[in-house]
Amino acid sequence: MSLTIDSLIVTLGDATILSDIALSVAAGERFAIMGPSGAGKSTLLRAIAGLTPIASGSIAVAGRDVASVPAHKRSVGLMFQDYALFPHMSVLENVVYGLRMAGVPAKQRVRRGLELLDLVGLAEFGERRPESLSGGEQQRTALARTLAPAPSLVLLDEPLGSLDESLKFVLLAETRATLEAVGATSIYVTHDPAEAFAFCNRMAIMDKGALVRVGRPDEIWLDPQSEFVARSVGHMNLVPCGFVRRDAQGLCAIPSEGIVIRGDGRFGGIVEMVTFADGGYTCSVRVPEVDVLLAIRTHQPPSVGQHVSFEIDPETLIVVSADEV
Amino acid sequence: MDRNRSLIDRSPFGRIGTAAFVAVPIVFLAYFFLYPVVMITLRGLSVDGEFGLAVVRDVLEDPTLQGVALFTLWQATLSTMLTMLIGLPAAWVFARFDFRGKSAMRAATLVPFVLPTLVVATAFLTLIGPRGVTGVDLTGTLAIILIAHVFYNFAIVVRGVGSYWERINPALEDAARSLGASRWQVFRTVTLPLLKPVLASTSALIFLFSFTSFGVVLLLGDLRHTTIEVEIWRQTTAFLRLDVASTLAVLQLLGVGVILLLYSRYQRRTTVQFSHTASPAPRPQTTGEKWAVWTILSCSALLVLLPLGMLMGRSLVGPDGGWGLANYLNLFDLPTRSATFVAPIEAIRNSLMFAVAASLLALFIGFLASAGLSYTTPRVSRSFDIFVMLPLGTSAVTIGFGFLVALGWPIDIRTSIVLIPIAHALVAIPFVVRTTSPSLGSVQHTLREVAATLGATPARAWWTIDLRLVSRSIAVAAAFAFAISMGEFGATSFISRPDSPTMPIAIFRLLGRPGSAPFGAAIAMSVILMFVTGFAIFAIDSLRASRVGEL
Numbered sequence: 001m002s003l004t005i006d007s008l009i010v011t012l013g014d015a016t017i018l019s020d021i022a023l024s025v026a027a028g029e030r031f032a033i034m035g036p037s038g039a040g041k042s043t044l045l046r047a048i049a050g051l052t053p054i055a056s057g058s059i060a061v062a063g064r065d066v067a068s069v070p071a072h073k074r075s076v077g078l079m080f081q082d083y084a085l086f087p088h089m090s091v092l093e094n095v096v097y098g099l100r101m102a103g104v105p106a107k108q109r110v111r112r113g114l115e116l117l118d119l120v121g122l123a124e125f126g127e128r129r130p131e132s133l134s135g136g137e138q139q140r141t142a143l144a145r146t147l148a149p150a151p152s153l154v155l156l157d158e159p160l161g162s163l164d165e166s167l168k169f170v171l172l173a174e175t176r177a178t179l180e181a182v183g184a185t186s187i188y189v190t191h192d193p194a195e196a197f198a199f200c201n202r203m204a205i206m207d208k209g210a211l212v213r214v215g216r217p218d219e220i221w222l223d224p225q226s227e228f229v230a231r232s233v234g235h236m237n238l239v240p241c242g243f244v245r246r247d248a249q250g251l252c253a254i255p256s257e258g259i260v261i262r263g264d265g266r267f268g269g270i271v272e273m274v275t276f277a278d279g280g281y282t283c284s285v286r287v288p289e290v291d292v293l294l295a296i297r298t299h300q301p302p303s304v305g306q307h308v309s310f311e312i313d314p315e316t317l318i319v320v321s322a323d324e325v
Numbered sequence: 326m327d328r329n330r331s332l333i334d335r336s337p338f339g340r341i342g343t344a345a346f347v348a349v350p351i352v353f354l355a356y357f358f359l360y361p362v363v364m365i366t367l368r369g370l371s372v373d374g375e376f377g378l379a380v381v382r383d384v385l386e387d388p389t390l391q392g393v394a395l396f397t398l399w400q401a402t403l404s405t406m407l408t409m410l411i412g413l414p415a416a417w418v419f420a421r422f423d424f425r426g427k428s429a430m431r432a433a434t435l436v437p438f439v440l441p442t443l444v445v446a447t448a449f450l451t452l453i454g455p456r457g458v459t460g461v462d463l464t465g466t467l468a469i470i471l472i473a474h475v476f477y478n479f480a481i482v483v484r485g486v487g488s489y490w491e492r493i494n495p496a497l498e499d500a501a502r503s504l505g506a507s508r509w510q511v512f513r514t515v516t517l518p519l520l521k522p523v524l525a526s527t528s529a530l531i532f533l534f535s536f537t538s539f540g541v542v543l544l545l546g547d548l549r550h551t552t553i554e555v556e557i558w559r560q561t562t563a564f565l566r567l568d569v570a571s572t573l574a575v576l577q578l579l580g581v582g583v584i585l586l587l588y589s590r591y592q593r594r595t596t597v598q599f600s601h602t603a604s605p606a607p608r609p610q611t612t613g614e615k616w617a618v619w620t621i622l623s624c625s626a627l628l629v630l631l632p633l634g635m636l637m638g639r640s641l642v643g644p645d646g647g648w649g650l651a652n653y654l655n656l657f658d659l660p661t662r663s664a665t666f667v668a669p670i671e672a673i674r675n676s677l678m679f680a681v682a683a684s685l686l687a688l689f690i691g692f693l694a695s696a697g698l699s700y701t702t703p704r705v706s707r708s709f710d711i712f713v714m715l716p717l718g719t720s721a722v723t724i725g726f727g728f729l730v731a732l733g734w735p736i737d738i739r740t741s742i743v744l745i746p747i748a749h750a751l752v753a754i755p756f757v758v759r760t761t762s763p764s765l766g767s768v769q770h771t772l773r774e775v776a777a778t779l780g781a782t783p784a785r786a787w788w789t790i791d792l793r794l795v796s797r798s799i800a801v802a803a804a805f806a807f808a809i810s811m812g813e814f815g816a817t818s819f820i821s822r823p824d825s826p827t828m829p830i831a832i833f834r835l836l837g838r839p840g841s842a843p844f845g846a847a848i849a850m851s852v853i854l855m856f857v858t859g860f861a862i863f864a865i866d867s868l869r870a871s872r873v874g875e876l
Contacts (some may be wrong), residue, residue, distance in 0.1 A: 046331075051774050071332065071777035072786075078778040082769040088793045097789075098779035150782055309776050 001062035001185055002027045003048070008057030010040075010047055010209075017043050018209045021057070025185060025202075030176065032188045032196035034232060034240070035206030037105040041189040042081075045155045048187070049078040061152050072101070077151035081158040083142035085130035091141050092117065092126035098149030110147075116144040121179055135163050136171055143175060147182055154179065154186040160195065172198050193234045222318060227251060230320045237294045238320060244312050245289050254294070258316030261298045265309035268288040269294065274301045284295050285310070333774050336700030337783035337791075347697035347709060350690050350754075357747055358716055361727025368730060369571035382570045388758070390556065394576070397536060399553045400467060404474035404535035405528050411475055415625045418618050419483055422492035423606045425500050430494025431484070432863055435436065437629055438480035439805075439862050440855060441812025442540025443829040447851040448632040449473050449545060451639040457845060459636060465547035473541045476632060477567070478531045479625070485530075489523040489595060490516075491606070522594035527590035534846065536580060537720035538817040540829070544836065553577045561726060571730070574723045585718040589711065625667055633855065640852045644842040652845035653853075667824055669846055672831035673853065676811055679827060683749035683810035684803050691757025691802065691846065698758070699765040717755035728820050743825070744820045751812035756809060760802040764795045800864050809859040811854060828854045846854025 003025040010018040025031045033041050035108050037151040048059055050071035059067045066074050066090050074119070077098075086094050092113050094162035099109035120140040130138060139159060146154055159175065160168045176199055179186050188199045195202050197217045205213040205220065205228075213220055224280045230238060230253050237259065241248035269285040272293065276282075281301040285294050285308060294310075302308050336343045372379045384390050418424075419431060439447065449472065450456070453463040465467035493516065501511045539554045546555065553573050560570040609615045643651030656669040694713045698706050716724065725748060733737050768791050776786035814829040823829050828850060835847035 026547070046761075049774075049778050051332055051777065071774070072780050072782050073782070076778060078775065080771050080775055082771065084769065084775040086772060086776075086790060097776070100789075101776075101780035101782075101785060145779070151778075 003020055003153055003185065003187070004058075004060040004063075005048070006058045006060075008047065008059065009055040010042075010043055010052060011055045016209055018047065021211055023204065023211060023214070025187060027062075027185050028183060029198045029202060030179065030186050030188065032190065032200035032203040034190055034193060034196045034203060036191060036232075039206040040209040041191075041206055042157055043209075045078060045157050045187065048153070048154055049076045050074045052080070075149070075152045076155060077146040077149070077153070078155045078158060079142050079159050081145045081161050083130075083138050085138060085141060085145075089124065091128050091130065091133070093125075094141060095144045095148050097145060102149055105259065110226065113144075113148060116148055119181060120144045120174070136167050139163065139171055140174070143178060147178070147184065150182070152185070154184045156186060156188045158190055159188070161190075168195070169198065173200075175199075193232065197233075205232050207232075214313055224253070224318070224320050226321055230318075234274055235318070235320070237292075239287075239290055239292055239294070241317065241319065244289075244317060245314050248317075248319075251320040253318040253320050254312055255318065256295065256297050256318050258313045259294065259296050260311055261296055261300075261302070261308050262311045263309055265311035267312060268309045270305060271304050271306050271308055273301050274304060283308070331563050331770065331774065333770070333777050333786075334700075334783065335770065336696075337774075337787035338700075342698065343700045344552045347701060347705070348691045350697065350713060351367045351709075352725075353690050354712065354716070354754075356721070356749075357732075358724070358727075358751055361731035362719065362723070364731035365571045365723065365727050366578075368568060369573075369575040373570075380568045380572050381575075384569055384576070390569075390573070392549065393551055393553055393556045396550060397554075398551075400470055400474070400552070401532050401535035401538075403467070404471055404478070405532045407471055408475045408478045408531050409528060410481060410626070412479050413486065414617075414621045415479070415483045416487040416490055418621050419487040420496070421606055422614070422618055423608050424618060424622070426451075430626070433629055434480045434483045434625070435862050435865075436480075436633070436855075437476050437860055438478070439808045439812070439858055440477075441814060441829050442477075442635075442857060443814050443832045444636070444812070444851040444855050444858075445473055445477055445632070446541045446544035447832060447848060449476075449541075450836075451848060452632055454545075454637045456841070457767040458639065464545050465550055467550060470538075470542055470550060473545060474531075474535050474538065477541065478534060479628060481527055481530060481534075483625075485527045486520065490520060491807065493519050522591050526588055526591035526595055529584055529591060529797040531637040533584045533588065533718060534680070535582065536584065537577070537722075539720065539722055544833075553580075554720050554815070557720075557722050558727060558815075561729075561819070567730070568728060574720075574726060577720060578723065581718045581720070584674060585714075588718075589714075610677070616750065620648040636848060636855065637852055640764035640845070640848045642845070644840075644845050652849035655842055655846040656849055667826065668751040669831045669835065669850055672826045672828045672850070674856075675825050676828040676857075679746050679749060680807050680810035682746035683753060684806040686746055686797045687757050687806040687810075688799065688803055691754045691806075692761055694754070694758050695762035695765050698762045713758050714755050716751045721752055721813065722819070724751055725816030725819030728816070739820075740822065742822065742825060745817060746810070748816040748820060750806070751814045752813055752816065753806035756805045760805060761795060761798045768794050804861045804865040808858040808865075811858050811861070 003023070005023045008018055008021040009016065021044065033044065035041050042130055043052055050066070050069065054067060057067070058065050061074070061076065072296070076151070086097065089097070091175065092110070095116055096109040096113035099112060109132050114123070114126065117126055122140055122144070125133070125141070130141065133141065143159070156175070160171055163171065171193060183245060188196070190196050198263055200217065202214070202216055203220065204211045207228055213225060220229065221233055224233060224235065227238060235253035237254040239252055239254065241250050241252040243250065244254070267287065269287040271283050272286050273284040274281055281298050281299060283296045283297055283302060287294055296310055338346070342802070369380065371377060419427070449469060450464070451458060453459055453461050453469060455462045455464060459785055466799065497519070498511050498515055501515045506514060535653050536552070537554050538552055539558070542552045543555050543558070549677045557570045557577070560566045560573065580639065609618045640652055641648055641650070643649050645651070671796050698710055698713070701709065728748060729739055729742055732744070738744060773786050776790055777783070812829060814833070817830055818833070821827060826834065832847045832850050832854070835843040835850065
């Protein structure tokens with residue numbers, strides 16, 4: 001169901017952890033919140049779940065203000081980063097815990113629990129103990145447990161943070177599909193732009209306790225509006241626009257496809273490092289005029305210390321901000 | 326994340342509920358522990374109702390009592406050093422190696438520690454006493470007291486130091502080796518400094534137990550080789566010098582206070598968390614390692630099993646010298662005291678009843694105290710912790726003596742039978758707290774939070790999460806309390822009534838009677854007591870499979 005937050009402030013002593021947050025997430029939407037650690041992402045989720053006291057502001061779920069409703073009556077599910085599975089219960093007991101608290105009769109909740117385990121691909125695991133599960137299986141158990149009581153809103157706090165890189169995107173796709181299958185409204189917190197993009201319809205970038213940019217991933221990518229947001233979503237090459245086009249002003253981002261090493265290129269720099277990744281090479285080239293390091297992809301790596309010429313396609317430039325910073 | 330304040334309280338019972346948790350143990354300990362101790366102190370420091378230090382001066386200037394005090398310190402020092410020396414190699418083996426039967430052997434090392442002092446003393450009597458099978462009589466020497474203390478406290482070193490050692494990451498030692506340190510240098514420069522706090526706190530604990538040793542010294546020592554603890558008992562029961570006894574108790578309390586302070590100081594440092602979660606230790610690899618492990622284990626096994634095996638074997642040798650169950654059959658009709666005839670077998674029934682009552686009481690008070698400790702602010706918790714732990718340091722004799730001195734007010738319950746389970750509970754409460762409070766405190770807060778987001782009220786979250794997670798440690802605490810009550814002798818020796826002796830009291834009385842029939846019956850009774858407490862210990866150890874509590 002929908003979530004509307006207005007003028008939300010969370011303080012800790014004299015420090016302001018969240019300052020004047022306003023956010024609305026539509027019913028059924030998959031929303032992502034991205035930002036560096038310490039930005040207040042987890043605190044925001046905890047405030048929505050009713051675990052962290054708020055100083056002022058309103059939090060409305062499906063139009064009902066829940067700011068003064070205790071956590072256990074909010075119907076907001078929160079999946080913790082370390083999953084927080086109950087170690088003394090079996091997988092199935094974990095999953096049906098919320099139904100038990102809601103007073104669902106034993107027979108019914110076991111049936112519902114098994115359905116959910118089936119949905120996350122753990123049909124055979126009901127009797128197992130959480131500690132005997134792999135990281136991915138624990139993640140799926142936690143997801144099933146969060147979804148079991150059919151919460152109005154599902155919050156996921158870095159749900160893949162402690163998993164192997166190779167497993168992440170498989171589980172991300174599964175998580176997304178599962179949330180879609182039950183028609184949940186969800187908020188996904190991460191520091192990884194790739195995860196956020198792969199998960200959400202819409203996202204927010206967070207910094208120092210404030211939401212600095214809200215929008216669709218492609219919108220934000222093409223129009224970051226600040227250097228911080230540009231770097232957050234993964235733009236590597238930020239240069240003053242004037243470096244590429246004499247008539248332009250402000251700060252620009254050059255996407256990797258917009259920059260190639262070419263003998264007749266108009267620009268030049270010294271290669272400082274060459275790394276191999278994704279079947280090609282990334283060269284870090286120091287450009288003396290603007291004193292920035294540009295990352296340039298190539299298939300024929302130059303040697304370190306060599307001077308290379310390169311060309312930038314002005315059409316690909318993304319204007320980040322009007323100021324050069 | 327720590328910096329997040331949580332709306333979900335650690336205590337599900339609000340401020341008032343938590344305050345009640347703290348209040349009940351405080352009231353209990355104040356009346357049954359603090360008040361008697363204060364009364365003893367007042368008595369020790371007054372002459373004819375007036376404040377005066379005359380008795381204190383007399384005691385301090387009495388050469389015999391000076392000798393007792395000196396011997397108490399001397400034997401405690403030697404006992405501590407010897408136990409550490411003998412226990413450390415075994416601690417190393419248990420910490421660093423895996424071998425067949427490891428968990429059974431680890432459980433076996435705990436048996437002496439929880440064995441009633443009377444059983445330990447009787448075991449050594451059958452081995453190196455006047456009727457001992459070796460023919461060597463060491464009673465009344467320093468040596469036999471030291472041997473018994475080493476036997477008794479060996480487990481503390483093996484388990485306490487061993488489990489701490491286990492948590493020190495072996496990679497640290499490997500790193501030192503790779504930096505060019507020899508095995509000995511690694512031990513001296515890496516392992517030993519890391520072990521320092523646990524070595525210090527364990528030493529303090531062993532010193533404390535030896536300092537206040539009662540049953541062992543009472544039976545194996547003599548008038549010169551005796552401790553302050555035994556002297557308090559002698560002054561009260563033999564000479565009726567309550568003033569001298571009180572003064573001695575006060576002096577002993579001072580000593581105990583100093584030791585406890587040192588202990589808690591080092592104990593706090595041992596709570597440093599090592600990031601290393603004990604990985605399965607390897608089996609001994611080289612021939613040298615195999616020899617070392619084998620030798621140390623056999624010596625430890627001999628130390629633990631020889632006296633107990635001897636006790637069991639000797640119990641089957643009847644008064645007429647023939648093999649059989651005569652000693653056990655004698656338990657049914659030998660009177661422990663001629664005036665009021667009670668068959669020794671009745672003591673078993675008494676002990677079981679007292680132990681059940683004492684365990685329930687200790688669990689109730691101790692668990693409330695644990696909850697109080699876990700749910701109050703750190704500052705309140707720290708002072709409360711010291712308060713609850715006080716009975717651990719106070720000698721059992723002082724507790725029993727204090728009951729006699731103080732509990733005539735407001736109603737006279739000094740001759741009531743309820744005193745026995747209460748005294749036993751007092752001795753057991755610190756163990757209950759030490760076993761249950763770490764597991765209550767270690768329940769992850771996120772578990773309560775996630776329960777809340779799943780719709781659990783604070784009370785239900787506590788009931789379904791916290792209580793379930795600590796249920797195992799509650800069972801361990803119950804077994805501990807049971808074993809302690811079964812074997813308690815010091816306090817009971819003051820307050821038990823002639824017609825309702827406990828097993829240790831019955832053993833003591835039987836040992837004090839002439840003839841080989843009572844001696845045999847005492848051994849038989851000791852064996853039974855050993856098996857009952859031993860059973861409790863194995864219950865503890867099998868429950869502890871997943872490591873609960875600090876003990």
